[in-house]
Amino acid sequence: MLFILIASILGYAYYLKDKNQELAKIEQGFCPKCKHNTIELVDIKGGGCSPKIMTYVCSSCGYENSFSKDSNCSI
Numbered sequence: 254m255l256f257i258l259i260a261s262i263l264g265y266a267y268y269l270k271d272k273n274q275e276l277a278k279i280e281q282g283f284c285p286k287c288k289h290n291t292i293e294l295v296d297i298k299g300g301g302c303s304p305k306i307m308t309y310v311c312s313s314c315g316y317e318n319s320f321s322k323d324s325n326c327s328i
């Protein structure tokens with residue numbers, strides 16, 4: 254039971270790390286899948302004091318992913 258819990262936490266941490274690497278590539282203007290500079294920001298939800306959800310699409314290979322970014326709202 255404990256093993257399953259640890260494995261799922263590690264899996265989630267790995268997933269987050271993977272997602273951060275994808276976002277880093279996208280912010281440089283490259284698609285993480287096909288490496289072309291055809292990545293486009295197609296949608297932003299939220300903003301202000303709520304987390305932003307940004308959806309990126311690659312027009313070369315059809316890659317699509319959404320990333321949430323914490324708000325930088327100072328309280």
Ligand SMILES: [Zn+2]
Pocket residue numbers: 284285286287288289311312313314315316
């Ligand atoms: Zn692509």
